[in-house]
Amino acid sequence: MSPKKRKSRRTRQDRARTTPAPTEAGRVAPGTTPDKRPLKRTPAVIASPPDRRVTALWVLLWILWALGTPMALAALLFAGLDTGVDPMDPRLEDPQTAQEVIAEHTDRTMRAIGNALxxxxxxxxxxxxxxxxxxxxxxxxMAAIAFGVALALSVTLLLLVAPPNELWDAVIAHLFG
Known part of the structure; x- marks a missing residue:
């Protein structure tokens, strides 16, 4: 038999004869209650993670800004490109209805451009x-700084394309008249 197997079996008497090992400093023997704890423990303060709803709000607003702005700009450009009258419209051949068709199409185009703006x-x-x-x-x-930079970037780029008085006049004309 191998020595490993031979020595692994001990009798009950051998087990009872072993004395417990001496305890280390600051430790208590198993099964006993210390009179006074040697160490003072203070609870650790763990910062709670940020609320997921707030994070979802930031993500939603960033997606709206990053995707909505180019899509709205594309809608504005496409509405501006759609200003032509359909030359195949049979009502254009009649001089009396041609003016009505052109006026109707112009109003519809201006409403589309105003909505896109x-x-x-x-x-x-x-x-x-x-x-x-x-x-x-x-x-x-940090979120306030990031959204402030996004706002400054958007305002600067849009005002480089169109002066503020033209934007104001276009919005007023669309909303009130």
Whole structure:
């Protein structure tokens, strides 16, 4: 028999004769209760993770800004490109109805361009402004800085394309008249 197997079996008497090992300093023997604990323990304060709803709000606002602004700009450009009258319209052959068709088409095109401009302003300026206000209200400094930079970028780029007075006149004309 191998020595490993030969020595692994001990009788009950051998087990009872063994004395417990001396305890280390600061440790108590098993089965006994210490009179006074040698170490003082203070609970560790673990910071709670940020609320997932707030993170979902930031992600939603970033997606709205990052995808909504180019899509609204594309809608504005496509509405501007769709200003032509269909030359195959049979009502254009009659001089009396041709003016009505052109006026109707012009009104429809101006409404589409105005709606696209409003959506562009909502996505490019409104969403980052809302994100900045929410971040400031929730005391999230980095989110407020990020949305503030996005707002400044959107405002700067849009005002480079169109002067503020032209944007204002277009919005007023679309909303009120």
């Amino acid at each position: 409003i959506w562009l302003l909502v996505f490019a300026w409104g969403v980052p402004a809302l994100g900045t206000v929410c971040a400031l209200a929730l005391r999230r400094r």
